[in-house]
Amino acid sequence: MTATSDMQTTTAAAPTGDRATSGGGEPVLEIKDFSVVYRTGGGDVHAVEKVDLALHPGEVVGLAGESGSGKSTLAYGACRLLRPPALITGGSVVYRGRRLSGPVEILGRHPEELRELRWREIAIVFQSAMNALNPVLRVRDQLLDVVEAHLDLSKDEAAERIASLLDLVSIPRARLKSYPHELSGGMRQRVMIAMALATDPEVVIMDEPTTALDVVVQRDILAQIVELKDELGFAVLFITHDLSLLLELANRVAVMYAGRLVETGTSDEMHHEAAHPYTKGLLNSFPSLRGPRRDLAGIPGSPPDLRGLPPGCPFLTRCAYGAEACSRVDMRLSPVSSSPDPAHVTACPFVLPATPEKTLASPSEPPAGAR
């Protein structure tokens, strides 16, 4: 298990940046030096490698990256929801809830004790609402399930609780009698959100909650999430591959690549002063509706095989900046020198602030939009 031995060296060097700026007290969820591997016949897949991420109360933190970059593994792993062959090889996940007497180390807990935390304290909105709801149960029964399992309420109270949950997400109460297939995609997603909020959790993990929806419905639901968050004060870990959405929605954005965090910063910093070539590549991948048309470059190549990655930066093979020294970099996050914000950290020490954008993103041919 190579992961564990390396890990000792970086524990001390974990960046303190995150906590420095967010200022507002201790994080409600603090992931440190977290690693997950998938045990396969062909070797260990290092899906998450030494990731640090903190979530403060009332904050929206966005986790961005391509499919297979480890975003979901990180979030589910932190709740210990992964099944073998996934194996947590190291790190710590500390949860500090207002309802609890003290900090809880999630990784050290007995599985039975975790039941008290899951959903009650940390809830998840799963990726596909189409499949996450049970098609043969009415909405009411599915909501009741959650409330009865986690809260100690009388029958009447529980019924009132679930009705008010639907109010919260602007679905008529009459819909309690509906089956999932009788609801539109947006409504199903709202039911999922209502379900996640049923127990008044402090942390809500949202795994691509709006990816399958069209933009108008998406904006509607996101606005509702933000409104509820301001009202109820929970923190959101928002997972998506749509960086443009995160930049508008999140307070801070963390970008993952090949199981590692490559850059973290406030959404403003990430938008205007992105430091890591991968972040820049992502920013340059989506066509924007506003402003002048720009040349889109995308990111050439495809993500590496996470079994037996060579040492150094995993993005090296796709990076326009790649230097020989990149194969020796230890992927530790350190503050971006050009940024006034010490919490803006990146794993790429070779990004020079003065380097013109062109060298980073020169397309081999004019993209579709360039004509």
Added chain:
Amino acid sequence: MSAAGAGVTPAVVDSPAASRGPLAMEAISLCKDFRLGRGSVLSAVKDVSFNLYRSAVVALVGESGSGKSTVAKLLAGQERLTSGTIRLDGHEVDVKGRHAFRRYKSEVQYVFQDPFSSLNPVHTVRYHLTRPVRLHQPHKTAAELDRELVRVIEQVRLTPAQQFLAKYPHELSGGQRQRVAVARALAAGPSVLLADEPVSMLDVSIRLELLNVLDTLRKDFQLALLYITHDIASARYFADEVLVMYAGSVVERGPAEELTQAPAHPYTQLLVSSSPDPDDLGSMLRHGGKGSTRQVGESAAMLQGCRFHPRCPFAEERCRRESPPLLAVSPSRAAACWRLDVTAPAVVARAREGGEGETTS
């Protein structure tokens, strides 16, 4: 009189796509009704007309359920028209009978949204591509067939070809699968490609690559492309002309850049303002605030008058009574709205001033 108030004659629009190549396909007043039982009828597509030109991209933009996929299926001959006409290279399309259908299919091909379910998991890429090549280019020897397969798969930049031909769908990434689906469509040697949300299931970083592949193919083979999407931003970059659909009708059409930068119809405006905007520092998402309190309009397709009126901030009495046709805003733009003077005064004024001098792209 202003362009918008000029009357109720439907607009004749000069398509900006026409400058790219000869006319390939005409859709004229397409209508499609679905019977829902108990006598009720859902008109999923209502009076939709547009043209596809060789080497040009026309985008059909709209939310789920707006009828954009139904339009594509009508064009592909997979759904029967309730009324309307489809012409291919000037001839009215008749897909009755197996041979006529196959001939039509060799000209008009379809790429599906979901590359994970549009390829058969138990067959190799070679098998998927061999079938269309055999069907549409018969009398090939084994060696010719093999050369053709290599050519087809290299067109979509999957190299080394032999290696990819031997693979099964599960060995490919989503982007690679979708490229196989595009290659399969091209193997028939079509002149029209109907791409139904070809990138929406793919990662953001991979979308661009596939759009670039499609764009190259468009140029190399003078393909007439219908690009169906709910992402209006990608339509801005990729398409020549954009048609916005709502509840079965085209509510606005025009050159991609003009339409996205100065939308005239209230629905297009809603669509544009709903797209993520990292530069919007005052965004309600960042600061909280009430989202549009949208009532899910399940029965929008059955409404009287303008189908958008329940959600429209500009709706007035006339909108509830009469359904607006597409009205010319400029020689190349039209919108189906009674209140264009109010919804897009700048656009209307510009058109009025421009008059004859207006360039039609």
